[in-house]
Amino acid sequence: MVVQTTAAAAVVLAVGAFLIVFWLGPGIGAALVTAGAVVVAVVVAAVGFVLFKLREGPKDAEVVAAYLPVLTAEWSQAAEEAKRLSGAGDVVDRDVLTGHLWAAEQVLFNQEAPVRTADGITRASGHIAEARYLLAVAEALGRGGPRPHRGAPCFFDPAHGPLTDKVRFNPEGGADRTVSACGSCRALVEAGKVPPSKQVVVGGIPTDYWRAGRVSVPYVDGYWQQRRFPDHELHRLRRDLKLTWDPAETELPAHLDREPPWYAG
Known part of the structure; x- marks a missing residue:
């Protein structure tokens, strides 16, 4: 279920990035896509860390x-x-x-x-x-x-x-x-x-x-x-x-x- 959800999210993000570049042009569009990718990566890393801590066993x-x-x-x-x-x-x-x-x-x-x-x-x-x-x-x-x-x-x-x-x-x-x-x-x-x-x-x-x-x-x-x-x-x-x-x-x-x-x- 997690893998399927991740794959679907990746497809949506890829399509969204393509549309941004297509409508705004390679310069501004690419910059926005790069910035968005960085934000998404930070959010994913933060969520992953929180989930890991929640599932971490007792010391x-x-x-x-x-x-x-x-x-x-x-x-x-x-x-x-x-x-x-x-x-x-x-x-x-x-x-x-x-x-x-x-x-x-x-x-x-x-x-x-x-x-x-x-x-x-x-x-x-x-x-x-x-x-x-x-x-x-x-x-x-x-x-x-x-x-x-x-x-x-x-x-x-x-x-x-x-x-x-x-x-x-x-x-x-x-x-x-x-x-x-x-x-x-x-x-x-x-x-x-x-x-x-x-x-x-x-x-x-x-x-x-x-x-x-x-x-x-x-x-x-x-x-x-x-x-x-x-x-x-x-x-x-x-x-x-x-x-x-x-x-x-x-x-x-x-x-x-x-x-x-x-x-x-």
Whole structure:
């Protein structure tokens, strides 16, 4: 579409230049055409630069600085819960659960190849999201409840695990929207309270992760994967940057022939 539009514009400009030269003569006409070409070139270059900046991904260093501490804490919590699994662990595939935690561990804690890119943050958060879902399954089925819906994570804090319901949320100064919520956050909303959102430090200032713009795209992309994010601005950034994480494309490490991680139980 872009190529076709550019080609059509080039044809129109060429015809226009020919008519100017034809009517005004080679001297004045050529001068006007040259000046017009310079103006068009400057405008095209400016538009191209703006479009490039709009599609430019988040800076790796900024993303890692903001989310490495967040994901380290989330991984540690999930690993501790995996270690405490008892008989409830029989209702989930422990190898798959351990595999996701092990894969996230390699991204976050590998001293030889420390995480330095936004893509690493996406992969780590994606594996933690998968592990968090399996932990929620183990907890629910272990107490005789139904299997949790494999949907989006809790909007207020993705580390809370998958949703149990959807609620209406109207942040201060924001539009009313429907968001996924875990049981605890849903109860707070129903009580007329605003659940605290996951905080991330950007530029030395703590802020709600969903308000952090491009810095949060890799983190959100790992947790939401192909799902739509309820905040319009952040969802637009994800769509424009075309950053998606598909667990089917990520082969888990061949860890079963190695010594199990400490959290394997």
